Amino acid sequence: AQSVAQPEDQVNVAEGNPLTVKCTYSVSGNPYLFWYVQYPNRGLQFLLKYITGDNLVKGSYGFEAEFNKSQTSFHLKKPSALVSDSALYFCAVRGPTISGGYNKLIFGAGTRLAVHP
């Protein structure tokens, strides 16, 4: 079975400081990993994804994420946080099936990021 965990319910960071939102996953085989953001009263927006290749992937709004296979992690990062980054962030994973396809997309519980002026 595949699963994804976001160990922090909330992350607080001061504007201008670097931020990290943590994500770990469990799948059999090579995963596809995704980050989404949900602003208040809005739908989920795709931020970035890891498929293969470079472990550091860059996405929208200056966000990036680092894939670490040995630690089964895919932490979201940004060098300098903005107040407007305050939102709910979701990590998601999709792993391979025995038949060679890919499983459904499974989401973590979400982490609320609060960036303070």
Next chain:
Amino acid sequence: GAGVSQSPSNKVTEKGKDVELRCDPISGHTALYWYRQSLGQGLEFLIYFQGNSAPDKSGLPSDRFSAERTGGSVSTLTIQRTQQEDSAVYLCASSLKSGGATEAFFGQGTRLTVV
């Protein structure tokens, strides 16, 4: 349209009534998902349609929940005999068929309130 469209955007229903929620995926997307999100919480997987394959219904919480996808496009999520605990935002997403690497695009959701 350019994005995933869900209707209605809001639905208030009385306990015990049946409701139907509609999702129009992005044209050409063969994968379609339904998720449920309770207030400020995570996304609970409900059902996954992938092309002509049998849907993955493993997330449906009870037999009161069912979903169909007609002609590989529009999907309807039906909740029978609604209960107050069914109140949530129901999100639909679609993605291309090109394996598992493509991201899913989400609609704005249907906020269901059971009174």
